[in-house]
Amino acid sequence: MLPLFFLATIVVASQGLDLGPTHQIHLLRPQAGSRGDPVPDVSCLSWRLVVETRNIIGWATVPQECEGYVGHYMLGHQYRKDSKVVVKEALVYARSLKVTGDGKDVWIFDIDETTLSNLPYYAENGFGAEPYNATSFKQWVLKGQAPALPESLKLYKKLLSLGVKVVFLTGRTEDQRSVTAANLKRVGCHTWEKLILKGSSYRGQTAVVYKSSERKKIEKNGYRIIGNIGDQWSDLMGTNTGNRTFKLPDPMYYIN
Ligand SMILES: *[C@@H]1O[C@H](CO)[C@@H](O)[C@H](O)[C@H]1NC(C)=O
Ligand SMILES: *[C@@H]1O[C@H](CO)[C@@H](O)[C@H](O)[C@H]1NC(C)=O
Numbered sequence: 001m002l003p004l005f006f007l008a009t010i011v012v013a014s015q016g017l018d019l020g021p022t023h024q025i026h027l028l029r030p031q032a033g034s035r036g037d038p039v040p041d042v043s044c045l046s047w048r049l050v051v052e053t054r055n056i057i058g059w060a061t062v063p064q065e066c067e068g069y070v071g072h073y074m075l076g077h078q079y080r081k082d083s084k085v086v087v088k089e090a091l092v093y094a095r096s097l098k099v100t101g102d103g104k105d106v107w108i109f110d111i112d113e114t115t116l117s118n119l120p121y122y123a124e125n126g127f128g129a130e131p132y133n134a135t136s137f138k139q140w141v142l143k144g145q146a147p148a149l150p151e152s153l154k155l156y157k158k159l160l161s162l163g164v165k166v167v168f169l170t171g172r173t174e175d176q177r178s179v180t181a182a183n184l185k186r187v188g189c190h191t192w193e194k195l196i197l198k199g200s201s202y203r204g205q206t207a208v209v210y211k212s213s214e215r216k217k218i219e220k221n222g223y224r225i226i227g228n229i230g231d232q233w234s235d236l237m238g239t240n241t242g243n244r245t246f247k248l249p250d251p252m253y254y255i256n
Pocket of ligand 1: 133134135
């Protein structure tokens with residue numbers, strides 16, 4: 001019975017190919033729910049795509065009707081799967097380079113939603129659908145309990161083993177240095193070339209301006225920025241962005 005069934009399937013499939021323009025087109029069924037269920041509100045998937053491709057910028061909150069969708073995306077498998085593919089490509093690229101071993105090849109890592117995950121906080125605060133609350137977010141950061149984004153931790157470790165130095169460049173402010181360093185160590189990031197936090201001289205400046213300026217300093221000091229990974233476009237735009245940039249997903253918030 002079984003071989004016959006397979007044969008029939010193959011015949012049908014190849015006929016389907018030969019028929020060219022008349023072959024059937026099946027609607028894509030987006031499977032981004034926590035259990036792989038089709039998501040009823042497909043427009044939230046479109047919203048996420050448009051956000052990730054930076055066609056919508058400067059948005060303050062996730063649309064109310066997409067809170068459930070973003071929550072399922074973040075806590076379900078899709079966020080992790082997407083992150084995994086990004087990191088896989090970053091590693092393919094890193095391995096293709098001739099790392100000189102002179103200690104001057106660096107990779108920039110953003111911290112929030114890149115190295116560390118604030119998902120435990122956002123899961124209790126509407127996944128970005130509620131207005132940003134600086135007070136409660138700061139309270140969360142000061143706990144120093146953010147878990148690692150596992151895919152980024154893997155990239156971090158592999159890069160170190162390839163002889164690439166890591167520079168953390170974060171929008172977290174200078175007064176959060178010790179808690180941030182302790183949090184990084186807690187999740188397994190024990191070493192870095194630099195940990196750059198936003199100093200008071202950059203107060204009121206966009207992340208693009210601040211991060212570009214700090215990357216320029218890094219290059220002035222003789223380092224080569226071979227790669228750069230972050231969840232925000234503002235981590236990856238501006239000047240001195242590095243030879244290649246890698247954008248991790250983040251449908252929860254937007255930083256200029
Ligand atoms: C922001 O968070 C703080 C600390 O949890 C809370 O007291 C305050 O009410 C929140 N503000 C708003 C507007 O929700
Ligand atoms: C990286 O970028 C710099 C500056 O644009 C360039 O000089 C260098 O050749 C690039 N390196 C690689 C490996 O592409």
